[in-house]
Amino acid sequence: MAVNYDIVVIGGGSGGLVLASAAAQLKAKVALVEKDRLGGDCLWFGCVPSKSFLHTAKVAHQVQQGSRVGVYTEPPKINFAEAMGHVKRAIATIEPHDSPERFEKLGVEVIFGDGHFLDEKRFLVNGRQLTARAFVIATGSRPKIPLVVGLQEAGFMTNEQVFSLTEQPKSLAVIGSGPIGCELGQAFHRLGTAVTLFTSSDRLLPKEDPDAAAILEQQFSQEGIKLLKNARLKRIEIVQGKKYLYTENNSQVVAIADEILLATGRRPNVESLNLEMAGVEYNKQGIIVNEKLQTTNSRIYACGDVIGGYQFTHVAGYEAITVLKNALNPLPIFLKSIDYRIIPWATFTDPEVARVGMTETQARKRYKDVMVLKLPFTAVDRAQAEDATVGFNKIIVRKNGEILGAHLVGIMAGELIQEIVLAMTHRLPISALTGIHIYPTLGEINSKTALLLSKQNYAENQKLQCFLSRFFKFWRSLA
Secondary structure (H helix, E strand, O other): OOOOEEEEEEOOOHHHHHHHHHHHHOOOOEEEEEOOOOOHHHHHOOHHHHHHHHHHHHHHHHHHOHHHHOOOOOOOOOOHHHHHHHHHHHHHHHHHHHOHHHHHHHOEEEEEOOOEEOOOOOEEEOOEEEOEEEEEEOOOEEEOOOOOEOHHHHOOEOOOOHHHOOOOOOEEEEEOOOHHHHHHHHHHHHOOOEEEEEOOOOOOOOOOOHHHHHHHHHHHHHHOOEEEOOOOEEEEEEEOOEEEEEEOOOOOOOEEEOEEEEOOOEEEOOHHHOHHHHOOOEOOOOEOOOOOOEOOOOOEEEOHHHHOOOOOHHHHHHHHHHHHHHHOOOOHHHOOOOOOOOOOEEEOOOOEEEEEEOOHHHHHHHOOOEEEEEEEHHHOHHHHHOOOOOOEEEEEEEOOOOEEEEEEEEOOHHHHHHHHHHHHHOOOOHHHHHOOOOOOOOOHHHHHHHHHHHHHHHHHOHHHHHHHHHHHHHHHHHO
């Protein structure tokens, strides 16, 4: 069968846009199908609006904390509508980069419509049958809505509605303690909303290093955020316009809120694609792919949130490049495998929490010679100068200096971890981090932490210490 395109990309979010742009610039014939707007969750409901909102909240908090460094002001007046205006301006400024016009100039045919597969080789949209040498599914994910009695009647928000608010809620119940729940919960609280954060776990950020999560929990407590641990929301009642929240096996009200924000995970967008007819298998986590990111139909690939796994914008882009190399490769023997060995991420709370590689527990299960190098931000002069000493750097290594993972919690953790990511990517030993760093900068935390390995090895080497003591004593005798 003759094909219309080299690649048909289904979904105009982060992964789909990277793939369509790169393929078109390589002069492949590309169709990009999107049922709503280009930009995906990241532009409209995720990274861009959330980080803009967090910035507003951080400014408010810095004003409130000015007295710590001798700057006294009146309590800040929060104009919530104007704060949301900053969010909208950020989206509007970035949106042209994801606009249909830009992609059309690159040579991509942009098709807006809700399509589905007719069979293993044809995709139908707007009455048109599209055929291609390769299809790529990059339809992303959407918020997962838990089954809670009275939830629909009470009403709720997810990240898809929260940035459309024009009036600030006086009180907010945040359900979920992952990155979205923690980031937005802290931001709303700093702007003056009374926040209660529900977590079904015994701590915040269950996927992060426990020590790092404990630092963030301490910060939340100091700021006055109410945290309910091991709390699964089971029932909601409306009483005089207020939302009364109940947890499992609890007949007592645990929280009363004006609004509810759900941050309880994501689910893949697969229902309308008719994947069964295309021979593509999927489950609750998402579309099933192999290490080449091929689905169970070898001419159909998938990337981004729709395959589950690491649900981050930068990972979707990384997966898209792997798909590009494979989908445009005429020789199947040279298909590339995705490498998830080094995937960094950050939660942009204050303090930030960043991670790459293994946790301490994971490392000890795999290796016997694990060493943990940990340095607090109090040991960094720039952190002292900026009154930002909360947190630490923890790097997990083997005795030979191989870096297995890193966990930072503190100021600019998401930026500082990049140096460690680079070292791990190129399989450099931790000694590579001990090179000269500008003084005084926060980046010194990496070099100072890396030096701990040499210090610990030296402290444990009694023979070397004895030899050096005798050597210098002998040398002095010759002077």
